[in-house]
Amino acid sequence: MAWDRRSGTVTSSQEGFAAFAEKLAQETVPLECWFAEAVFPECDVVGGFELKACLVDDQARSVSVNAELLKKLDNRLVVPELSHFNIELNGLKASPWRWMSS
Structure with a gap:
């Protein structure tokens, strides 16, 4: 598709x-x-992520509420997506090796 x-x-x-x-x-x-x-730039290996989320109601129908949700969350790592029915959550860059060696 x-x-x-x-x-x-x-x-x-x-x-x-x-x-x-x-x-x-x-x-x-x-x-x-x-x-x-x-x-x-040359630097340590870094990693990050982004997760896409579809906003739905209790009947699993998409709802156009991303502006309201983003305002309530007030977090620079959560941003609007292409439509009013989605949001994107972004992770900070950090060395994954530091976590794996702990």
Whole structure:
């Protein structure tokens, strides 16, 4: 399945997959260049995460409440997603090796 941002629907068509693959390839090119050009600073290995959350009611129907929730949470690590029905939770960068060696 592929997400069609224009129509706001999920599609399983070959055309949808082709559009997704093309967009992914376009977005991957700059990343490959950054690695090739050593744009990223040399440092200890770091890790981070982001979790996507869909906001639903007690009937599992999506609800457009992310602005209200974000205001109540008041946390810079929780941000809006593309729609009003989602939020994103971001983790801080830190060395994973420090936790593993404890």
